[in-house]
Amino acid sequence: MRFIKTEIPDVVIIEPRVFGDERGFFMETWQRKTFAENGIDFDFVQDNHSLSGRGILRGLHYQIRQPQGKLVRVAEGEVFDVAVDIRSGSKWFGKWVGVRLSAENKRMLWVPPGFAHGFCVLSDRAAFMYKCTDFYAPEHERSIVWNDPDLNILWPLDCEPVLSGKDLQGARLVEAEVFPDGFSFRRTAMEMRQ
Structure with a gap:
Protein backbone atom coordinates (compact mmCIF):
# COMPACT_ATOMS: atom_id res chain seq x y z
CA MET A 1 0.00 0.00 0.00
CA ARG A 2 1.03 3.59 -0.62
CA PHE A 3 0.25 6.18 2.06
CA ILE A 4 0.16 9.71 0.65
CA LYS A 5 -0.02 12.71 2.96
CA THR A 6 -2.30 15.51 1.78
CA GLU A 7 -2.01 19.28 2.28
CA ILE A 8 -3.23 18.56 5.82
CA PRO A 9 -0.71 15.83 6.74
CA ASP A 10 -3.05 14.06 9.20
CA VAL A 11 -5.44 13.30 6.31
CA VAL A 12 -3.96 10.47 4.25
CA ILE A 13 -4.77 8.98 0.85
CA ILE A 14 -4.18 5.23 0.74
CA GLU A 15 -3.60 3.42 -2.54
CA PRO A 16 -3.89 -0.35 -2.08
CA ARG A 17 -2.00 -2.86 -4.20
CA VAL A 18 -4.45 -4.40 -6.63
CA PHE A 19 -3.88 -7.87 -8.07
CA GLY A 20 -6.05 -8.47 -11.12
CA ASP A 21 -6.48 -10.75 -14.09
CA GLU A 22 -9.27 -11.84 -16.42
CA ARG A 23 -11.20 -13.24 -13.42
CA GLY A 24 -11.34 -9.93 -11.55
CA PHE A 25 -9.15 -8.49 -8.80
CA PHE A 26 -8.07 -8.81 -5.18
CA MET A 27 -6.92 -6.04 -2.85
CA GLU A 28 -6.31 -5.66 0.85
CA THR A 29 -8.21 -2.64 2.22
CA TRP A 30 -6.99 -2.69 5.82
CA GLN A 31 -4.16 -4.41 7.62
CA ARG A 32 -3.49 -3.38 11.19
CA LYS A 33 0.31 -3.69 11.14
CA THR A 34 0.76 -1.81 7.85
CA PHE A 35 -1.56 1.00 8.91
CA ALA A 36 0.10 1.31 12.34
CA GLU A 37 3.53 1.50 10.70
CA HIS A 49 -22.12 1.11 3.93
CA SER A 50 -24.35 3.65 2.19
CA LEU A 51 -25.82 3.85 -1.30
CA SER A 52 -26.56 7.27 -2.79
CA GLY A 53 -27.62 8.66 -6.16
CA ARG A 54 -26.06 11.36 -8.34
CA GLY A 55 -26.03 14.81 -6.75
CA ILE A 56 -26.62 13.62 -3.19
CA LEU A 57 -24.38 15.37 -0.70
CA ARG A 58 -23.91 13.97 2.80
CA GLY A 59 -22.17 16.09 5.40
CA LEU A 60 -20.29 17.77 6.80
CA HIS A 61 -20.67 15.48 9.83
CA TYR A 62 -18.73 14.88 13.03
CA GLN A 63 -19.27 13.77 16.62
CA ILE A 64 -18.16 16.30 19.24
CA ARG A 65 -17.95 13.49 21.82
CA GLN A 66 -16.93 9.97 20.84
CA PRO A 67 -15.13 11.51 17.84
CA GLN A 68 -14.81 9.14 14.93
CA GLY A 69 -11.88 8.54 12.67
CA LYS A 70 -13.05 7.17 9.34
CA LEU A 71 -11.32 5.06 6.72
CA VAL A 72 -13.49 5.65 3.64
CA ARG A 73 -13.67 4.08 0.19
CA VAL A 74 -16.04 3.60 -2.72
CA ALA A 75 -17.04 0.12 -3.96
CA GLU A 76 -19.27 1.36 -6.82
CA GLY A 77 -19.32 4.71 -8.62
CA GLU A 78 -17.45 7.90 -7.74
CA VAL A 79 -17.60 10.56 -5.02
CA PHE A 80 -15.81 13.75 -4.09
CA ASP A 81 -14.83 13.22 -0.46
CA VAL A 82 -14.03 16.11 1.89
CA ALA A 83 -12.34 16.37 5.30
CA VAL A 84 -12.39 19.71 7.19
CA ASP A 85 -10.04 20.33 10.12
CA ILE A 86 -12.14 21.56 13.06
CA ARG A 87 -9.50 21.25 15.78
CA SER A 88 -9.37 24.82 17.12
CA GLY A 89 -5.67 24.57 18.03
CA SER A 90 -4.58 23.22 14.66
CA LYS A 91 -2.65 25.35 12.20
CA TRP A 92 -4.98 23.89 9.55
CA PHE A 93 -8.18 24.84 11.41
CA GLY A 94 -10.91 25.59 8.86
CA LYS A 95 -8.90 24.14 5.95
CA TRP A 96 -10.17 21.25 3.88
CA VAL A 97 -8.94 18.42 1.68
CA GLY A 98 -11.01 17.06 -1.20
CA VAL A 99 -10.26 13.79 -3.01
CA ARG A 100 -12.04 11.84 -5.73
CA LEU A 101 -12.64 8.28 -4.61
CA SER A 102 -14.01 5.72 -7.02
CA ALA A 103 -14.44 2.03 -7.66
CA GLU A 104 -12.04 2.53 -10.54
CA ASN A 105 -9.16 4.27 -8.71
CA LYS A 106 -9.71 2.18 -5.54
CA ARG A 107 -8.23 4.95 -3.37
CA MET A 108 -9.15 5.24 0.28
CA ALA A 137 -23.68 8.49 18.86
CA PRO A 138 -26.55 10.59 17.44
CA GLU A 139 -26.73 12.74 20.58
CA HIS A 140 -23.17 13.96 19.88
CA GLU A 141 -23.52 14.33 16.12
CA ARG A 142 -23.04 17.80 14.66
CA SER A 143 -23.18 19.15 11.11
CA ILE A 144 -21.48 22.05 9.36
CA VAL A 145 -23.32 23.40 6.33
CA TRP A 146 -21.85 22.15 3.05
CA ASN A 147 -21.63 25.59 1.43
CA ASP A 148 -20.17 27.61 4.31
CA PRO A 149 -18.58 30.62 2.57
CA ASP A 150 -15.74 30.68 5.11
CA LEU A 151 -14.72 27.16 4.08
CA ASN A 152 -15.26 27.78 0.36
CA ILE A 153 -15.21 24.07 -0.52
CA LEU A 154 -14.99 23.64 -4.28
CA TRP A 155 -17.56 20.87 -4.69
CA PRO A 156 -17.50 19.62 -8.32
CA LEU A 157 -21.29 19.86 -8.71
CA ASP A 158 -23.20 20.84 -11.84
CA CYS A 159 -26.51 21.39 -10.00
CA GLU A 160 -27.82 22.06 -6.50
CA PRO A 161 -27.10 19.04 -4.28
CA VAL A 162 -29.77 16.89 -2.68
CA LEU A 163 -29.50 17.24 1.11
CA SER A 164 -31.14 15.66 4.14
CA GLY A 165 -33.21 17.85 6.46
CA LYS A 166 -30.43 17.56 9.04
CA ASP A 167 -27.79 18.74 6.59
CA LEU A 168 -29.95 21.69 5.50
CA GLN A 169 -29.80 22.81 9.14
CA GLY A 170 -25.99 22.59 9.42
CA ALA A 171 -24.18 25.40 11.26
CA ARG A 172 -21.51 27.63 9.82
CA LEU A 173 -18.03 26.93 11.16
CA VAL A 174 -17.95 30.24 13.09
CA GLU A 175 -21.04 29.09 15.04
CA ALA A 176 -20.24 25.38 15.26
CA GLU A 177 -19.09 23.44 18.29
CA VAL A 178 -15.50 22.46 17.45
CA PHE A 179 -12.75 20.45 19.10
CA PRO A 180 -10.87 22.39 21.80
CA ASP A 181 -7.32 23.62 21.65
CA GLY A 182 -5.11 20.72 22.71
CA PHE A 183 -7.38 18.04 21.20
CA SER A 184 -5.20 15.21 19.93
CA PHE A 185 -6.55 12.30 17.92
CA ARG A 186 -3.37 10.42 18.82
CA ARG A 187 -4.25 10.71 22.51
CA THR A 188 -7.81 9.65 21.63
CA ALA A 189 -6.42 6.52 19.96
CA MET A 190 -4.32 5.67 23.03
CA GLU A 191 -7.32 6.19 25.33
CA MET A 192 -9.40 3.86 23.17
CA ARG A 193 -6.88 1.04 23.62
CA GLN A 194 -6.85 1.34 27.43
Missing part, protein backbone atom coordinates in the same frame (compact mmCIF):
# COMPACT_ATOMS: atom_id res chain seq x y z
CA ASN A 38 2.16 4.44 8.70
CA GLY A 39 0.78 6.36 11.69
CA ILE A 40 -2.82 5.12 11.61
CA ASP A 41 -2.88 3.05 14.78
CA PHE A 42 -6.57 2.82 15.69
CA ASP A 43 -9.06 0.15 16.62
CA PHE A 44 -12.03 0.15 14.27
CA VAL A 45 -15.32 -0.70 15.97
CA GLN A 46 -17.97 -0.24 13.28
CA ASP A 47 -18.28 -0.63 9.49
CA ASN A 48 -20.88 1.35 7.52
CA LEU A 109 -9.02 8.28 2.56
CA TRP A 110 -8.13 8.38 6.24
CA VAL A 111 -10.14 11.10 8.01
CA PRO A 112 -8.91 11.30 11.62
CA PRO A 113 -10.99 12.25 14.66
CA GLY A 114 -11.24 16.04 14.91
CA PHE A 115 -12.42 16.49 11.32
CA ALA A 116 -15.83 17.10 9.78
CA HIS A 117 -16.50 14.77 6.86
CA GLY A 118 -18.76 14.76 3.84
CA PHE A 119 -19.05 13.63 0.24
CA CYS A 120 -21.05 14.28 -2.90
CA VAL A 121 -21.90 11.67 -5.50
CA LEU A 122 -20.53 12.26 -9.02
CA SER A 123 -21.73 9.05 -10.70
CA ASP A 124 -25.29 7.76 -11.24
CA ARG A 125 -24.95 6.06 -7.87
CA ALA A 126 -22.21 5.30 -5.39
CA ALA A 127 -21.70 2.61 -2.78
CA PHE A 128 -19.71 4.28 0.00
CA MET A 129 -18.05 2.21 2.73
CA TYR A 130 -16.24 3.32 5.85
CA LYS A 131 -14.68 1.94 8.99
CA CYS A 132 -15.12 3.99 12.20
CA THR A 133 -12.95 4.26 15.30
CA ASP A 134 -15.92 4.89 17.60
CA PHE A 135 -19.59 4.01 17.67
CA TYR A 136 -22.29 6.19 16.15
Whole structure:
Protein backbone atom coordinates (compact mmCIF):
# COMPACT_ATOMS: atom_id res chain seq x y z
CA MET A 1 0.00 0.00 0.00
CA ARG A 2 1.03 3.59 -0.62
CA PHE A 3 0.25 6.18 2.06
CA ILE A 4 0.16 9.71 0.65
CA LYS A 5 -0.02 12.71 2.96
CA THR A 6 -2.30 15.51 1.78
CA GLU A 7 -2.01 19.28 2.28
CA ILE A 8 -3.23 18.56 5.82
CA PRO A 9 -0.71 15.83 6.74
CA ASP A 10 -3.05 14.06 9.20
CA VAL A 11 -5.44 13.30 6.31
CA VAL A 12 -3.96 10.47 4.25
CA ILE A 13 -4.77 8.98 0.85
CA ILE A 14 -4.18 5.23 0.74
CA GLU A 15 -3.60 3.42 -2.54
CA PRO A 16 -3.89 -0.35 -2.08
CA ARG A 17 -2.00 -2.86 -4.20
CA VAL A 18 -4.45 -4.40 -6.63
CA PHE A 19 -3.88 -7.87 -8.07
CA GLY A 20 -6.05 -8.47 -11.12
CA ASP A 21 -6.48 -10.75 -14.09
CA GLU A 22 -9.27 -11.84 -16.42
CA ARG A 23 -11.20 -13.24 -13.42
CA GLY A 24 -11.34 -9.93 -11.55
CA PHE A 25 -9.15 -8.49 -8.80
CA PHE A 26 -8.07 -8.81 -5.18
CA MET A 27 -6.92 -6.04 -2.85
CA GLU A 28 -6.31 -5.66 0.85
CA THR A 29 -8.21 -2.64 2.22
CA TRP A 30 -6.99 -2.69 5.82
CA GLN A 31 -4.16 -4.41 7.62
CA ARG A 32 -3.49 -3.38 11.19
CA LYS A 33 0.31 -3.69 11.14
CA THR A 34 0.76 -1.81 7.85
CA PHE A 35 -1.56 1.00 8.91
CA ALA A 36 0.10 1.31 12.34
CA GLU A 37 3.53 1.50 10.70
CA ASN A 38 2.16 4.44 8.70
CA GLY A 39 0.78 6.36 11.69
CA ILE A 40 -2.82 5.12 11.61
CA ASP A 41 -2.88 3.05 14.78
CA PHE A 42 -6.57 2.82 15.69
CA ASP A 43 -9.06 0.15 16.62
CA PHE A 44 -12.03 0.15 14.27
CA VAL A 45 -15.32 -0.70 15.97
CA GLN A 46 -17.97 -0.24 13.28
CA ASP A 47 -18.28 -0.63 9.49
CA ASN A 48 -20.88 1.35 7.52
CA HIS A 49 -22.12 1.11 3.93
CA SER A 50 -24.35 3.65 2.19
CA LEU A 51 -25.82 3.85 -1.30
CA SER A 52 -26.56 7.27 -2.79
CA GLY A 53 -27.62 8.66 -6.16
CA ARG A 54 -26.06 11.36 -8.34
CA GLY A 55 -26.03 14.81 -6.75
CA ILE A 56 -26.62 13.62 -3.19
CA LEU A 57 -24.38 15.37 -0.70
CA ARG A 58 -23.91 13.97 2.80
CA GLY A 59 -22.17 16.09 5.40
CA LEU A 60 -20.29 17.77 6.80
CA HIS A 61 -20.67 15.48 9.83
CA TYR A 62 -18.73 14.88 13.03
CA GLN A 63 -19.27 13.77 16.62
CA ILE A 64 -18.16 16.30 19.24
CA ARG A 65 -17.95 13.49 21.82
CA GLN A 66 -16.93 9.97 20.84
CA PRO A 67 -15.13 11.51 17.84
CA GLN A 68 -14.81 9.14 14.93
CA GLY A 69 -11.88 8.54 12.67
CA LYS A 70 -13.05 7.17 9.34
CA LEU A 71 -11.32 5.06 6.72
CA VAL A 72 -13.49 5.65 3.64
CA ARG A 73 -13.67 4.08 0.19
CA VAL A 74 -16.04 3.60 -2.72
CA ALA A 75 -17.04 0.12 -3.96
CA GLU A 76 -19.27 1.36 -6.82
CA GLY A 77 -19.32 4.71 -8.62
CA GLU A 78 -17.45 7.90 -7.74
CA VAL A 79 -17.60 10.56 -5.02
CA PHE A 80 -15.81 13.75 -4.09
CA ASP A 81 -14.83 13.22 -0.46
CA VAL A 82 -14.03 16.11 1.89
CA ALA A 83 -12.34 16.37 5.30
CA VAL A 84 -12.39 19.71 7.19
CA ASP A 85 -10.04 20.33 10.12
CA ILE A 86 -12.14 21.56 13.06
CA ARG A 87 -9.50 21.25 15.78
CA SER A 88 -9.37 24.82 17.12
CA GLY A 89 -5.67 24.57 18.03
CA SER A 90 -4.58 23.22 14.66
CA LYS A 91 -2.65 25.35 12.20
CA TRP A 92 -4.98 23.89 9.55
CA PHE A 93 -8.18 24.84 11.41
CA GLY A 94 -10.91 25.59 8.86
CA LYS A 95 -8.90 24.14 5.95
CA TRP A 96 -10.17 21.25 3.88
CA VAL A 97 -8.94 18.42 1.68
CA GLY A 98 -11.01 17.06 -1.20
CA VAL A 99 -10.26 13.79 -3.01
CA ARG A 100 -12.04 11.84 -5.73
CA LEU A 101 -12.64 8.28 -4.61
CA SER A 102 -14.01 5.72 -7.02
CA ALA A 103 -14.44 2.03 -7.66
CA GLU A 104 -12.04 2.53 -10.54
CA ASN A 105 -9.16 4.27 -8.71
CA LYS A 106 -9.71 2.18 -5.54
CA ARG A 107 -8.23 4.95 -3.37
CA MET A 108 -9.15 5.24 0.28
CA LEU A 109 -9.02 8.28 2.56
CA TRP A 110 -8.13 8.38 6.24
CA VAL A 111 -10.14 11.10 8.01
CA PRO A 112 -8.91 11.30 11.62
CA PRO A 113 -10.99 12.25 14.66
CA GLY A 114 -11.24 16.04 14.91
CA PHE A 115 -12.42 16.49 11.32
CA ALA A 116 -15.83 17.10 9.78
CA HIS A 117 -16.50 14.77 6.86
CA GLY A 118 -18.76 14.76 3.84
CA PHE A 119 -19.05 13.63 0.24
CA CYS A 120 -21.05 14.28 -2.90
CA VAL A 121 -21.90 11.67 -5.50
CA LEU A 122 -20.53 12.26 -9.02
CA SER A 123 -21.73 9.05 -10.70
CA ASP A 124 -25.29 7.76 -11.24
CA ARG A 125 -24.95 6.06 -7.87
CA ALA A 126 -22.21 5.30 -5.39
CA ALA A 127 -21.70 2.61 -2.78
CA PHE A 128 -19.71 4.28 0.00
CA MET A 129 -18.05 2.21 2.73
CA TYR A 130 -16.24 3.32 5.85
CA LYS A 131 -14.68 1.94 8.99
CA CYS A 132 -15.12 3.99 12.20
CA THR A 133 -12.95 4.26 15.30
CA ASP A 134 -15.92 4.89 17.60
CA PHE A 135 -19.59 4.01 17.67
CA TYR A 136 -22.29 6.19 16.15
CA ALA A 137 -23.68 8.49 18.86
CA PRO A 138 -26.55 10.59 17.44
CA GLU A 139 -26.73 12.74 20.58
CA HIS A 140 -23.17 13.96 19.88
CA GLU A 141 -23.52 14.33 16.12
CA ARG A 142 -23.04 17.80 14.66
CA SER A 143 -23.18 19.15 11.11
CA ILE A 144 -21.48 22.05 9.36
CA VAL A 145 -23.32 23.40 6.33
CA TRP A 146 -21.85 22.15 3.05
CA ASN A 147 -21.63 25.59 1.43
CA ASP A 148 -20.17 27.61 4.31
CA PRO A 149 -18.58 30.62 2.57
CA ASP A 150 -15.74 30.68 5.11
CA LEU A 151 -14.72 27.16 4.08
CA ASN A 152 -15.26 27.78 0.36
CA ILE A 153 -15.21 24.07 -0.52
CA LEU A 154 -14.99 23.64 -4.28
CA TRP A 155 -17.56 20.87 -4.69
CA PRO A 156 -17.50 19.62 -8.32
CA LEU A 157 -21.29 19.86 -8.71
CA ASP A 158 -23.20 20.84 -11.84
CA CYS A 159 -26.51 21.39 -10.00
CA GLU A 160 -27.82 22.06 -6.50
CA PRO A 161 -27.10 19.04 -4.28
CA VAL A 162 -29.77 16.89 -2.68
CA LEU A 163 -29.50 17.24 1.11
CA SER A 164 -31.14 15.66 4.14
CA GLY A 165 -33.21 17.85 6.46
CA LYS A 166 -30.43 17.56 9.04
CA ASP A 167 -27.79 18.74 6.59
CA LEU A 168 -29.95 21.69 5.50
CA GLN A 169 -29.80 22.81 9.14
CA GLY A 170 -25.99 22.59 9.42
CA ALA A 171 -24.18 25.40 11.26
CA ARG A 172 -21.51 27.63 9.82
CA LEU A 173 -18.03 26.93 11.16
CA VAL A 174 -17.95 30.24 13.09
CA GLU A 175 -21.04 29.09 15.04
CA ALA A 176 -20.24 25.38 15.26
CA GLU A 177 -19.09 23.44 18.29
CA VAL A 178 -15.50 22.46 17.45
CA PHE A 179 -12.75 20.45 19.10
CA PRO A 180 -10.87 22.39 21.80
CA ASP A 181 -7.32 23.62 21.65
CA GLY A 182 -5.11 20.72 22.71
CA PHE A 183 -7.38 18.04 21.20
CA SER A 184 -5.20 15.21 19.93
CA PHE A 185 -6.55 12.30 17.92
CA ARG A 186 -3.37 10.42 18.82
CA ARG A 187 -4.25 10.71 22.51
CA THR A 188 -7.81 9.65 21.63
CA ALA A 189 -6.42 6.52 19.96
CA MET A 190 -4.32 5.67 23.03
CA GLU A 191 -7.32 6.19 25.33
CA MET A 192 -9.40 3.86 23.17
CA ARG A 193 -6.88 1.04 23.62
CA GLN A 194 -6.85 1.34 27.43
